[in-house]
Amino acid sequence: MDTGTGPERAAPEWSGLPRGLLTVRRLLLVFWLGALALAAGVLLGVLAGPGWAAVALLPLALLGWGWVLLGRNWRSWRYAERADDLLISRGVLWREETVVPYGRMQLVEVTSGPLERRFGLASLQLHTAAAATDARIPGLEPREAERLRDRLTELGEARSAGL
Missing domain, CATH: 2.30.29 (PH-domain like)
Structure with a gap:
């Protein structure tokens, strides 16, 4: 029975992005957050004491979270x-x-x-x-x-x- 909505379209054939994009984005993440963690750890350790150097763990936690999010984002494209x-x-x-x-x-x-x-x-x-x-x-x-x-x-x- 024709519903008047026209011919049905076939489902599109989707193509994903190459894995190299994920690699580049993750390398940039590691570079920038690794540099931030190192700089924060050294500066806070020297200027405020070794206890404050633990604040440098925050960029490392962000790195782990960002690693997962970049993978999800890459798969969505x-x-x-x-x-x-x-x-x-x-x-x-x-x-x-x-x-x-x-x-x-x-x-x-x-x-x-x-x-x-x-x-x-x-x-x-x-x-x-x-x-x-x-x-x-x-x-x-x-x-x-x-x-x-x-x-x-x-x-x-x-x-x-x-x-």
């Missing part, structure tokens, strides 16, 4: 290419799903900073007519980022030419 749009989903407590129609894309760029290049990663940035629908996919493998850029640009040109 995913994207899917559909016939008319690109879906980007992320978030652990607050899920956010962005739908970017191909015909609305104005610019697709691939960026890679020094740390991303060192770990073989790149980010894809999508700019649309409305700034509110701009989207970003971080930590992709460079080949995948370039493939997506080329495909999205091609689909965007085809969709906007039909307007």
